[in-house]
Amino acid sequence: MARTVDPALHARRREAILGAAGRLFAEQGFEGTTVAQIASAAGVSSGSVFYYFDDKPAVFRAVFEQALPHNEALIARHQGTEEPFAAILDVVAGLAADADDPSASGMVVELLRRIGHDEQLGVVVERASQVVREGLAGLVARGIEAGTVDPELDPADTATWLENIVDAAYLGARPGHSPLPALRRTVARYLEPGRTERV
Amino acid sequence: MARTVDPALHARRREAILGAAGRLFAEQGFEGTTVAQIASAAGVSSGSVFYYFDDKPAVFRAVFEQALPHNEALIARHQGTEEPFAAILDVVAGLAADADDPSASGMVVELLRRIGHDEQLGVVVERASQVVREGLAGLVARGIEAGTVDPELDPADTATWLENIVDAAYLGARPGHSPLPALRRTVARYLEPGRTERV
DNA sequence: GTCTATATTTAGATAGAC
DNA sequence: GTCTATCTAAATATAGAC
Structure with missing residues (x-):
């Protein structure tokens, strides 16, 4: 069965993105925050954010879940x-x-x-x-x-x-x-x- | 002395823009509302909005004044x-x-x-x-x-x-x-x- | 003063290398 | 899985005709 190679790492990265996103959204608002900023603050690339989340609104929703x-x-x-x-x-x-x-x-x-x-x-x-x-x-x-x-x-x-x-x-x-x-x-x-x- | 040709008309137009802007900002938010939409709802052109107001944030401020x-x-x-x-x-x-x-x-x-x-x-x-x-x-x-x-x-x-x-x-x-x-x-x-x- | 048309910028999202 | 590079779309603001 296909499965993620390292689920723990996957979860850690995901949370790093969410943490950065939460801080930035709170300070700058949703539209005022760019995906590039989130990626940079989380230490990943802009492309990776879209690997973990469908789009920018999905990142925002995940913060509240x-x-x-x-x-x-x-x-x-x-x-x-x-x-x-x-x-x-x-x-x-x-x-x-x-x-x-x-x-x-x-x-x-x-x-x-x-x-x-x-x-x-x-x-x-x-x-x-x-x-x-x-x-x-x-x-x-x-x-x-x-x-x-x-x-x-x-x-x-x-x-x-x-x-x-x-x-x-x-x-x-x-x-x-x-x-x-x-x-x-x-x-x-x-x-x-x-x-x-x-x- | 230079002065606006018809101050009353000027004020009416300005208020038409503000009225439209207020409604749209409330429904769609600041970033979600385009100047083109405001202009269209007020019955003027996009360029005219920028004649009455310096920029988009100035329109928002004027609503609250x-x-x-x-x-x-x-x-x-x-x-x-x-x-x-x-x-x-x-x-x-x-x-x-x-x-x-x-x-x-x-x-x-x-x-x-x-x-x-x-x-x-x-x-x-x-x-x-x-x-x-x-x-x-x-x-x-x-x-x-x-x-x-x-x-x-x-x-x-x-x-x-x-x-x-x-x-x-x-x-x-x-x-x-x-x-x-x-x-x-x-x-x-x-x-x-x-x-x-x-x- | 008001319009049309457009230049400029910016950011979301994707393609494809590694 | 993650990156770099880029495409595309959209919207602010301006230039210049009328």
């Missing part, structure tokens, strides 16, 4: 929790973990923008986002049962809104100023029951 | 208010007014991304944003004095965070689902004094 396992782990960690309210805060903090890294901020913006332009990317991101959204929605529902989350909230809508708030934290990234405390306050107060306002 | 007066009016409206808390909610709602328009959402993302790439754009946006931020910070400070806003909040930081939350509302734009109620709840609860959590 790496995020999927991370998100799954984050949700799985809190599956059997007794404290859904605290679990939500922890998941949100995990999602926003590197929100104070300006390059992560650039990547998020670039991602949001390209979703509308690359249908296949939409599928990749939707898959990763769905894991988080369903996990959060489940935690919100359990928080409502436990009486620690406002029963007027719709779990699915709330999960989506929480994702948006996390994105906002990335947008507000400034060197030397972590948005995490404000994020935590925002989410905790949003969820709590027993306020006078109505949605 | 239009936002400055709108923001100023929004802040000015609440200058002498007796109810700073309500005023903040109103300003935020005004900023997010067209957050449920998907094309506005695309434009915000595109804007955030291009700020890092076009220094002059950064200046334009910073000017518009500063008006809002200072206005909001003033209202937060007055709310603290009035006892309706949590005194533990820093007015300047809070104003910045509120701007980020508004951006989140744009990101969450989905047809048939306005993010405004969630935004209102988020902001109101974030500001209120007398919770157990600490920032």
Whole structure:
């Protein structure tokens, strides 16, 4: 059977390309980054990039496919929790973990923008986002049962809104100023029951 | 003295170009939009666009210079208010007014991304944003004095965070689902004094 | 002032040697 | 599998007619 001579080397090269691409895309944007730059930063030739990936958009998508396992782990960690309210805060903090890294901020913006332009990317991101959204929605529902989350909230809508708030934290990234405390306050107060306002 | 033959016509043409450009940039992004498309949509030739604007980035910047007066009016409206808390909610709602328009959402993302790439754009946006931020910070400070806003909040930081939350509302734009109620709840609860959590 | 036509540049993608 | 060299397409910006 035909097979790659050295799968490990193959994977290493592939990851070198993805690492370089991720950094460059975050700093310069998708269109602002050339395949030649990626190849150069990864220490391979321009032609090799097209051996590993079909085209430039495929490189961008692959960068985000790496995020999927991370998100799954984050949700799985809190599956059997007794404290859904605290679990939500922890998941949100995990999602926003590197929100104070300006390059992560650039990547998020670039991602949001390209979703509308690359249908296949939409599928990749939707898959990763769905894991988080369903996990959060489940935690919100359990928080409502436990009486620690406002029963007027719709779990699915709330999960989506929480994702948006996390994105906002990335947008507000400034060197030397972590948005995490404000994020935590925002989410905790949003969820709590027993306020006078109505949605 | 040399002067434009018909200033009114000149302005009309300029605005036709800006209108077309705004729509196309929002839908297709900056790089995804060609000057030829803008010209065609505005009913002029490609060459004419370069008569009205120095280059393509200048067209993009001009689209946002239009936002400055709108923001100023929004802040000015609440200058002498007796109810700073309500005023903040109103300003935020005004900023997010067209957050449920998907094309506005695309434009915000595109804007955030291009700020890092076009220094002059950064200046334009910073000017518009500063008006809002200072206005909001003033209202937060007055709310603290009035006892309706949590005194533990820093007015300047809070104003910045509120701007980020508004951006989140744009990101969450989905047809048939306005993010405004969630935004209102988020902001109101974030500001209120007398919770157990600490920032 | 506005057009048409085009020069210039650049980058994605491929062909074929090794 | 990886390289070098190159082809091709596209889009910005300009030159010059009207």
